[in-house]
């Protein structure tokens with residue numbers, strides 16, 4: 001009969017339901033003296049020493065270890081160590097910091113709207129050595145993204161989440177715009193680029209002290225200059241010109257007017273600050 005059928009299936013459903021509730025809640029409330037199961041025991045019980053606790057390993061029983069002799073701290077070493085090896089560094093830095101705001105931060109006060117007033121020109125003496133230092137630092141810290149030639153096609157730059165600028169664009173040469181001022185390039189080298197809360201370029205203040213950052217700016221200008229000096233410019237020594245022409249002939253670049261790294265126009269007699277590698 002129909003009514004009986006219905007009753008039977010309802011009872012069957014209830015039985016299944018009760019069964020599954022029983023299975024699901026079966027472990028609840030059970031007590032056990034066995035240790036809890038650890039699926040990744042090394043994550044629960046990793047061997048470690050906590051700060052300020054005693055050590056059974058080191059003879060002096062100190063868990064927090066003193067800095068080993070001659071260790072070079074990462075970052076602003078020159079400010080922290082008074083050991084002999086650091087002396088010239090420390091003196092140089094102290095002398096440098098005494099110079100003032102321009103040398104230290106690349107600014108000269110603030111504009112009417114409160115934005116930093118970046119200085120137009122590198123405030124320290126630009127020598128061939130400074131440019132060479134800048135080349136070394138640029139190739140280490142900047143080329144990965146910006147490329148050895150500053151065009152923006154470095155290996156990391158090509159895969160970076162934000163687009164890379166071309167340092168040879170007019171906006172980075174025009175001192176009437178803030179992007180063309182040496183003080184701004186200095187600032188970017190040390191603090192990176194943050195726009196709308198996004199750190200688009202990391203800063204390198206941890207790696208470049210003030211002098212090194214100015215050196216990078218000097219090399220940045222040299223890179224720009226290397227593309228704007230004509231081959232017959234009087235500032236290029238005759239011997240260098242021949243070598244450059246040869247390099248140009250060897251280059252298998254599709255564009256005949258391909259960037260031939262040229263000697264910087266100033267200072268006179270600057271050794272070749274040739275970008276190594278260059279854009280592919």
Ligand code: HEC
Nearest residue numbers: 141142144145162163164165185188189193200201204216
């Ligand atoms: C990890 C990649 C990366 C490295 C390394 C890097 N940059 Fe950049 N840089 C960027 C990106 C991305 C931008 C574009 C940011 C934006 O969208 O405005 C940029 C922009 C710039 C700009 C133009 C800023 C502007 O306002 O237009 C300058 C100048 C610059 N970088 C200099 C440097 C120097 C100097 C170094 C080395 C000390 C360096 N960069 C290292 C990624 C990098």
